Amino acid sequence: MTIKAIQEExxxxxxxFDDWMQRYEYMIDLGKSLPLIEEQNKTDDxxxxxxxxxxxxxxxxxxxxxxxxxxxxxxxxxxxxxxxIRTFNNQTPTAILNSNTDFIDQIGLKEHLxxxxxxxxxxxxxxxxxxATAYQAKLNx
Amino acid sequence: xxxxxxxxxxxxxxxxxxxxRPLVYLDNAATSQKPKQVIDSIVDYYSNYxxxxxxxxxxxxxxxxxxxxxxxKKIQTHFSIAKPHEVIFTSGTTHGINIVAxxxxxxxxxxxxxxxxxxEHHSNIVPWQMLCKATGAVLKVIPMNQEGGLDMDxxxxxxxxxxxxxxxxxxxxxxxxxxxxxxxxxxxxxVGAAIxxxxxxxxxxxxxxxxxxxxxxxxxxxxxxxxxxxxxxLYGKEAWLEKLPPFQGGGEMxxxxxxxxxxxxxxxxxxxxxxxxxxxxxxxxxxxxYLNAIGFDAIAAHEATLLEYATKKLLAIDGLKIYGTTKEKxxxxxxxxxxxxxxxxxxxxxxxxxxxxxxxxxxxxxxDFFNISGTVRxxxxxxxxxxxxxIFVAAVEKAKMMLS
Ligand SMILES: Cc1ncc(COP(=O)(O)O)c(C=O)c1O
Numbered sequence: 001m002t003i004k005a006i007q008e009e010x011x012x013x014x015x016x017f018d019d020w021m022q023r024y025e026y027m028i029d030l031g032k033s034l035p036l037i038e039e040q041n042k043t044d045d046x047x048x049x050x051x052x053x054x055x056x057x058x059x060x061x062x063x064x065x066x067x068x069x070x071x072x073x074x075x076x077x078x079x080x081x082x083x084x085i086r087t088f089n090n091q092t093p094t095a096i097l098n099s100n101t102d103f104i105d106q107i108g109l110k111e112h113l114x115x116x117x118x119x120x121x122x123x124x125x126x127x128x129x130x131x132a133t134a135y136q137a138k139l140n141x
Numbered sequence: 142x143x144x145x146x147x148x149x150x151x152x153x154x155x156x157x158x159x160x161x162r163p164l165v166y167l168d169n170a171a172t173s174q175k176p177k178q179v180i181d182s183i184v185d186y187y188s189n190y191x192x193x194x195x196x197x198x199x200x201x202x203x204x205x206x207x208x209x210x211x212x213x214k215k216i217q218t219h220f221s222i223a224k225p226h227e228v229i230f231t232s233g234t235t236h237g238i239n240i241v242a243x244x245x246x247x248x249x250x251x252x253x254x255x256x257x258x259x260x261e262h263h264s265n266i267v268p269w270q271m272l273c274k275a276t277g278a279v280l281k282v283i284p285m286n287q288e289g290g291l292d293m294d295x296x297x298x299x300x301x302x303x304x305x306x307x308x309x310x311x312x313x314x315x316x317x318x319x320x321x322x323x324x325x326x327x328x329x330x331x332v333g334a335a336i337x338x339x340x341x342x343x344x345x346x347x348x349x350x351x352x353x354x355x356x357x358x359x360x361x362x363x364x365x366x367x368x369x370x371x372x373x374x375l376y377g378k379e380a381w382l383e384k385l386p387p388f389q390g391g392g393e394m395x396x397x398x399x400x401x402x403x404x405x406x407x408x409x410x411x412x413x414x415x416x417x418x419x420x421x422x423x424x425x426x427x428x429x430x431y432l433n434a435i436g437f438d439a440i441a442a443h444e445a446t447l448l449e450y451a452t453k454k455l456l457a458i459d460g461l462k463i464y465g466t467t468k469e470k471x472x473x474x475x476x477x478x479x480x481x482x483x484x485x486x487x488x489x490x491x492x493x494x495x496x497x498x499x500x501x502x503x504x505x506x507x508x509d510f511f512n513i514s515g516t517v518r519x520x521x522x523x524x525x526x527x528x529x530x531x532i533f534v535a536a537v538e539k540a541k542m543m544l545s
Binding site: 020021024025028052053054073074075076077114117 | 160481482484485488489491492493499500514515543544
């Protein structure tokens with residue numbers, strides 16, 4: 001599936017719920033399916049700053065595709081990162097770099113996050129794309 | 142008669158909705174809401190007599206100056222301060238602390254000691270670190286205990302002839318602990334040290350008598366006590382304020398200016414450089430009038446009821462732990478639920494219309510002491526109700542269900 005198709009799928013899934021409590025419940029559920037980063041990889045260089053909660057994010061290259069793993073000490077934050085990773089997992093660095101994240105607005109996620117969480121979300125996207133840039137360079141070299 | 146239903150009608154914001162539900166505002170330790178009497182004083186000022194003060198001969202300037210100075214007198218009376226010029230208008234607690242810290246930089250020498258407490262707000266730790274760096278003075282810390290109180294034996298051991306200044310908050314913003322400032326003031330004076338009390342968290346709950354307390358300095362922010370942001374006050378004993386150098390240079394604070402030399406104006410103007418926050422100062426006075434009309438005894442009694450009720454209901458939740466359990470505390474509850482991040486709880490209860498604060502509350506040393514990353518903090522004001530606490534506790538229970 002393309003990134004775009006996964007994003008559309010997520011937008012549809014979230015549209016099924018009537019209110020934001022249900023969407024939060026769903027987000028919490030998605031957090032539980034997050035591919036977890038290995039404990040020993042929870043190092044400072046894999047931490048994302050700008051959140052009240054801590055987020056660790058790691059990426060590997062399998063063939064020409066990226067595989068992400070992550071964790072957070074807060075469960076809603078875990079849900080948010082799970083949403084992002086679902087769209088980017090098993091995609092090429094180039095596809096990730098060429099994608100946009102407008103679907104987040106379509107879900108209405110951003111307006112329902114506190115300012116600190118919204119900042120955290122931006123930092124997560126940045127970090128994901130940073131990994132993609134690094135691996136794209138590696139593939140091209 | 143204390144009538145919370147009538148009081149709530151004074152606060153326009155309390156009738157708004159958040160996320161489709163009635164707002165339950167329990168972040169009063171961060172800032173208080175404003176009654177229409179205070180809001181009206183702001184509108185009245187800008188609508189009817191806005192002018193620069195202390196410098197115009199015209200009628201508006203006179204009216205504005207009179208109202209501003211009347212506010213200073215209200216503050217003087219409210220806090221039981223001996224002289225009106227011992228009341229310095231500031232932009233808030235942080236500003237007041239910085240005036241004192243800066244002032245002491247010319248009075249301290251290497252190896253002098255400053256004592257602060259482990260319960261301090263970040264804004265109260267940094268100025269002292271800067272002061273120590275600039276002067277070579279040494280910072281000593283009064284340790285806290287498991288209940289969230291300060292260790293008074295340790296405090297007395299820290300005090301010595303080298304101690305020049307003690308700094309402590311009256312009430313901890315994170316835990317609600319009321320510190321024994323009378324005792325601490327006496328002890329500081331016994332070794333010849335000055336003491337500065339941070340009243341940011343106490344001013345909305347307790348009406349202090351500063352002359353009786355005998356502290357050397359006291360700072361607070363109007364926004365914590367139903368007044369606007371950007372205005373606060375520094376109290377200093379006259380002799381100290383005479384001794385400290387001014388913090389900022391500018392208009393209002395001078396007597397004679399030539400390029401060779403400037404002589405400073407007398408108190409309080411020496412510390413009030415530039416055009417002040419005239420409107421804020423006037424509204425600060427309106428806030429004090431408002432609180433006194435309700436009465437601090439009635440406020441304390443209602444808040445004690447809320448605290449007791451909320452504590453009991455929260456402790457009935459399995460796995461919930463409250464931080465800050467001293468006997469002497471105000472209506473602040475910091476807590477965590479086992480296995481759940483405070484940030485998650487804050488997010489869910491916000492969706493249910495309840496405003497609480499989560500995180501470190503600018504007090505990382507307290508978090509480090511308890512070895513936690515943060516807490517959820519609910520802080521109650523006199524306009525909160527038992528029904529609101531029921532909504533809040535139900536929201537916490539719902540959050541717990543969703544998050545575990
Ligand atoms: C105990 C304490 N001291 C100082 C401050 C800082 O006050 P302000 O930001 O109004 O200067 C606060 C505010 O949260 C506080 O709670």
